[in-house]
Amino acid sequence: MKIAIIGAGFTGLACTFYACSSQQTTNVALFDRSSIGAGASGVAAGCMHPYAPYSFKYAWQGPEALKDALELIDIASQENKGDPPLIRQGLCRLFLKDEAPFPTPPTEATIFCKEKIKLHFPYLDPVEHMCCLHQGYSVDTKRYLKNLWRVCERLGAGFEKRNIQSFKELEDYDHIIACTGAYAREIEEAKDVAISQQKGQLLTLAWDPDMQPPQYPLHMRGYLVMAEDAASCYAGATFERSFQDPFPDRERAEAEIRKKLHEFSPACSALQFLDCQAGLRAYAKNRLPLIVPLSEKHWMVSGMGSKGLLYHAFCAKTVMQQMGIIL
Ligand SMILES: Cc1cc2nc3c(=O)[nH]c(=O)nc-3n(C[C@H](O)[C@H](O)[C@H](O)COP(=O)(O)OP(=O)(O)OC[C@H]3O[C@@H](n4cnc5c(N)ncnc54)[C@H](O)[C@@H]3O)c2cc1C
Numbered sequence: 001m002k003i004a005i006i007g008a009g010f011t012g013l014a015c016t017f018y019a020c021s022s023q024q025t026t027n028v029a030l031f032d033r034s035s036i037g038a039g040a041s042g043v044a045a046g047c048m049h050p051y052a053p054y055s056f057k058y059a060w061q062g063p064e065a066l067k068d069a070l071e072l073i074d075i076a077s078q079e080n081k082g083d084p085p086l087i088r089q090g091l092c093r094l095f096l097k098d099e100a101p102f103p104t105p106p107t108e109a110t111i112f113c114k115e116k117i118k119l120h121f122p123y124l125d126p127v128e129h130m131c132c133l134h135q136g137y138s139v140d141t142k143r144y145l146k147n148l149w150r151v152c153e154r155l156g157a158g159f160e161k162r163n164i165q166s167f168k169e170l171e172d173y174d175h176i177i178a179c180t181g182a183y184a185r186e187i188e189e190a191k192d193v194a195i196s197q198q199k200g201q202l203l204t205l206a207w208d209p210d211m212q213p214p215q216y217p218l219h220m221r222g223y224l225v226m227a228e229d230a231a232s233c234y235a236g237a238t239f240e241r242s243f244q245d246p247f248p249d250r251e252r253a254e255a256e257i258r259k260k261l262h263e264f265s266p267a268c269s270a271l272q273f274l275d276c277q278a279g280l281r282a283y284a285k286n287r288l289p290l291i292v293p294l295s296e297k298h299w300m301v302s303g304m305g306s307k308g309l310l311y312h313a314f315c316a317k318t319v320m321q322q323m324g325i326i327l
Pocket residue numbers: 006007008009010011012031032033034035036037038039040041042043044045046047048162163164165179180181182183184186187199200201202236237238277278279280281301302303304305306307308309310
């Protein structure tokens with residue numbers, strides 16, 4: 001059986017991996033109009049947890065999706081020859097004094113009170129409580145994409161740089177799966193699929209060497225994740241419903257993200273600018289991942305929103321099961 005996958009982000013790579021792992025496939029080809037991780041996956045900050053936004057309730061299929069994502073990241077980690085780990089456990093949710101009462105955190109969490117925060121992280125001055133989620137993770141996304149592709153390549157997948165406008169261009173294949181993220185509707189046969197785009201921007205800021213770097217990503221309305229080199233950090237993100245183009249817009253990104261950082265750390269909001277990246281997130285109407293058959297042979301997986309890391313492996317596995325390619 002010959003399988004074509006369009007789009008080399010988290011979702012397309014996960015589909016490629018499961019397709020290559022099946023006994024039924026003889027040929028697996030991955031197409032992208034640009035390169036591995038050229039879409040939103042290449043700019044993702046790398047935070048992953050199974051909870052709904054601003055709550056400690058599980059998101060739709062949260063625990064199952066987390067299990068699948070961790071398994072796939074573990075497989076990609078085996079390509080790590082002496083490099084730092086691809087994934088680190090722990091993610092901190094911050095609470096201010098004027099927020100709603102501190103909710104009951106999950107059992108897998110450690111709570112830091114104000115005194116402890118002041119001692120270890122004096123630059124988080126307005127923060128009242130910090131809840132470190134053991135089911136939260138930070139992933140080095142660029143290296144994850146690179147490693148996962150290496151695994152797929154070793155299992156026999158091929159890559160072709162090509163813009164696909166219609167499934168008709170790939171008629172040789174028995175099945176085609178479009179994993180084209182926010183660009184889902186650009187494929188002729190998917191033009192009626194209800195997917196909307198939202199632009200997201202991420203800043204890279206120089207870390208102040210006089211401040212002790214946080215061990216875990218810090219989350220409130222904005223977030224801050226240390227880069228592997230500990231000399232810089234990623235700060236996010238914008239959620240722009242209206243935008244002119246998908247490219248970085250430093251002025252808007254700095255204005256919105258620095259304001260969010262200022263809420264929990266005036267010191268972090270003043271860190272020096274290094275870079276700005278942008279990508280487009282894809283949302284279905286119900287804000288859940290979308291797995292749809294477009295015909296007997298053609299499928300689409302999109303709508304990962306801001307949770308592509310959590311859902312990519314789960315959705316790829318689900319579509320492969322529905323197509324009968326894996327059990
Ligand atoms: C600033 C920002 C920060 C984020 N941070 C996080 C985070 O911390 N954690 C998290 O889980 N998620 C995060 N996200 C969301 C996450 O990036 C997405 O959910 C995820 O990347 C979606 O993956 P995907 O593979 O479905 O799509 P994409 O990564 O967008 O991949 C789609 C691919 O398809 C290709 N393509 C499109 N059309 C065609 C065509 N016609 N022919 C050939 N190729 C085509 C594109 O080149 C692209 O490579 C963030 C997003 C942004 C923008």
